[in-house]
Amino acid sequence: MASVSVVIQFFEDFDFIERVVERLAWVDEIVVNDGPFQFTRELLEPLVGRDLEQPSPRAAGLCALLGRRLGVPIHYHHGVFAGEREKRIHGYGLAGGDVVLSVDADELLLLDRAAVERFWASGAVVASFDCVNFTYLNLVCGKAGSPLVARKPFAFKREAISAEHHLDYLWLVGVEQAAVASDDFLPEALCGGAHLTTVRSAYGASIKFGFYNCLYFHLHGERGLEGSFQAARQFFSQGNFDAQAQAEVYGRAMADAIGFPDQQRFRRAEAPQVPDAILHLAEEACAPFNQGLPHRNLNGRLVPGVPLYALMAAGSELRVSLAIAGEARLRVLPLAVDGPPLDLGQPALEQRWTAEPLKPQEVPLVAGGADSGGERIGDLVELLVWSSEETTATWAGASLVPPFSLDVVG
Numbered sequence: 001m002a003s004v005s006v007v008i009q010f011f012e013d014f015d016f017i018e019r020v021v022e023r024l025a026w027v028d029e030i031v032v033n034d035g036p037f038q039f040t041r042e043l044l045e046p047l048v049g050r051d052l053e054q055p056s057p058r059a060a061g062l063c064a065l066l067g068r069r070l071g072v073p074i075h076y077h078h079g080v081f082a083g084e085r086e087k088r089i090h091g092y093g094l095a096g097g098d099v100v101l102s103v104d105a106d107e108l109l110l111l112d113r114a115a116v117e118r119f120w121a122s123g124a125v126v127a128s129f130d131c132v133n134f135t136y137l138n139l140v141c142g143k144a145g146s147p148l149v150a151r152k153p154f155a156f157k158r159e160a161i162s163a164e165h166h167l168d169y170l171w172l173v174g175v176e177q178a179a180v181a182s183d184d185f186l187p188e189a190l191c192g193g194a195h196l197t198t199v200r201s202a203y204g205a206s207i208k209f210g211f212y213n214c215l216y217f218h219l220h221g222e223r224g225l226e227g228s229f230q231a232a233r234q235f236f237s238q239g240n241f242d243a244q245a246q247a248e249v250y251g252r253a254m255a256d257a258i259g260f261p262d263q264q265r266f267r268r269a270e271a272p273q274v275p276d277a278i279l280h281l282a283e284e285a286c287a288p289f290n291q292g293l294p295h296r297n298l299n300g301r302l303v304p305g306v307p308l309y310a311l312m313a314a315g316s317e318l319r320v321s322l323a324i325a326g327e328a329r330l331r332v333l334p335l336a337v338d339g340p341p342l343d344l345g346q347p348a349l350e351q352r353w354t355a356e357p358l359k360p361q362e363v364p365l366v367a368g369g370a371d372s373g374g375e376r377i378g379d380l381v382e383l384l385v386w387s388s389e390e391t392t393a394t395w396a397g398a399s400l401v402p403p404f405s406l407d408v409v410g
Contacts, residue, residue, distance in 0.1 A: 002120035003028045004113070005097030005158075009088065010034045010059065012048060013105030015204045016196055018066065019285055020105055025070040026113055027101070032063050033091030035079040040214040043229075046236070047210050047250060049243050053080055085167060085175050092156075092163035100156045102170065104195070107131075107154075108281050111191040119155060124186035126169050127155035132274055134282045135198040135259040136293055136311065137377065139266045140274070144341050146265075148273045155190055174215070192275055194282040198259040199289050203243075205251035205258065212254070228253050231305035235392065239399035248301055249401060255309045255344060260335065260380055262344045268337055294378035296408045301401035304387040308404070311335070312379045316410030318363045324395065324402035326387035328355040330363055333382075336374035344382075355385060362409075381406065 004027040008020065011034060021030060036044060036052045045052050055078035067074035077094055081087035092100060099116055103109065109129060119127045131152035135141040140148055153169040161169075168177045169184075200208060213229040232249055251257055260266075269279045294313040302308050304326060312318065320330060332349040335342065351363045365379065383404065395402055 002098040002116060003096070004099045004101065004116055005095035006030045006101045006103055007091045007095050008032050008103050008105055009091060010105050011036055012056070012059075012207045013204065014058070014062075015106070015199070015201050015289075016108065016285060017062070017105050019108055020103065021066050021072075021074070022070065023108055024101070024103070024111070025072045027072065028097055029073045029075060029095070030067075031091060031094045032059070032074060032076045033079075033087065033094065034059050034076065035081055035087065037083050037087070037214070037218075038080050039083075039218040040211060041080070043214050043217065043233075044207065044210050046233070047206055047243075047246060054078075083174075084172060088167055088170070088172075089163045092166055095158065098158060100158050100161075100166070102154050102156070102166065106196045106199070107193055108196070108285060109191055109193040110277055110281065111193070115190050116155070119186055119190055120157070122186055124184065125157045125160040126153050126180075126184045127186040127190040128153045129155075130189040130192040130278075131195050132193070132269060132278050132282070133195045133197045134269065134286065135266065136286070137290055138269055138279065138283050138286060139337065139377070140269050141198060141259075141261065141264045141266055143263060144265055148267060148269070149192075151189060152193075152195070153185070192278045194278050194285070196282065196285060198256065198261060199286050200251070200257065200259070201289070202251040203247040206247040206249075209250045209253050209257045212256070228306045232303050235303045235306075235396045235401075238393060238396035241399055241401070245301060245401050249303050249306060249308075252300070252308045252310065253306050255342070255380060255382075258309050258311065260309075260311065260342060263341050265339070265341050266335065266337055266377060295406070298406045300404060302383065302385060302404045303401060304385055304392045304395075306384075308383045310381045310383070310406060311377070312381050312406060313408045314376050314378055315365055315408035317408075318365055318379075318381070319405075319407040319409055320361045320363060320383065321358060321405045321407075322355045322385055322402065323357055323404065324355070324385060324387050325357055325391060326355050326385045328353055328361070328383070328385045330361075330384075331382040332363070332365060333380045335377040335380050337377060338374040342380065
């Protein structure tokens with residue numbers, strides 16, 4: 001019988017980590033490889049609220065608790081890494097099993113030991129799972145032409161595949177990878193699984209938004225911070241804001257962070273392409289995040305110069321109220337199942353106005369999902385307000401984020 005190690009790449013990924021570990025509690029050991037990239041520390045520490053060079057007490061405590069409850073050895077490791085390549089090599093090197101499973105903290109697998117034993121007995125050295133990328137409302141998201149179910153490599157025979165070589169098989173961005181031989185792979189999928197790639201709590205989405213900006217900053221220097229992220233950082237630096245307020249603003253500041261990435265299509269996860277077991281797995285895990293979507297009413301906080309994205313229900317009119325004066329812009333892009341890819345740069349229903357505090361602005365919407373191309377999901381709404389430096393500084397100095405409300409009429 002082969003020994004099995006799981007390596008989970010982790011950084012503030014608390015939304016699904018318990019479910020991920022629970023589904024893999026039958027393995028011989030779980031390694032949680034935690035820690036930021038060095039170039040993210042300056043920008044992410046204010047969001048996380050602690051020194052990122054130090055281990056996370058919350059993550060370490062959760063790993064210890066899960067290990068005791070599930071009866072599986074969970075080894076928590078923390079480091080600060082130069083980048084994705086170094087972190088993944090480090091994590092793989094910590095595994096001691098014959099078979100190493102490389103799993104993300106938002107992947108739920110329908111895997112058992114019997115399947116791993118079949119892989120171990122085969123001549124293959126790498127195996128994949130049938131991966132379904134879910135977003136909100138149990139929809140599958142992907143680029144135009146991408147399959148509903150894709151093969152994602154994740155299982156490796158440790159003696160045959162080194163820590164460095166295993167990177168060549170993974171789905172990675174910004175990591176140099178060499179070509180691999182098709183003969184290395186097990187022909188069939190080892191299991192199915194749900195990748196909850198864009199489903200996040202407000203805190204999780206804020207970390208994701210911050211991380212993307214860290215990458216831009218890393219690649220382009222200060223130019224990478226121009227725009228909304230810098231505006232939010234500057235606003236929060238002028239006052240004393242709690243973590244919840246910051247997470248709410250950062251977590252809604254890009255379409256990707258709220259689960260509807262640019263240039264993606266959205267489809268139903270339907271049998272036979274998507275097995276019922278995978279759909280039920282995602283439905284159960286995402287139920288708390290899908291509650292109330294799409295919104296008919298949304299209240300929150302909005303920083304001047306920082307866009308807010310929200311999924312609103314279809315209706316005849318949208319009523320917008322702002323607590324701060326300024327020049328406002330609202331863009332509305334209809335979303336549909338099996339419609340064209342979302343294009344944030346496309347012409348959209350747009351309205352601009354001079355906002356007065358607490359004076360509602362009524363914006364007529366496209367009726368019935370015209371031009372959306374399929375079953376209507378709702379509307380992706382982008383709301384942005386620009387206020388004077390004096391007005392913005394007054395709110396920030398009082399440690400207050402201006403409230404807003406969105407209400408669908410009809």
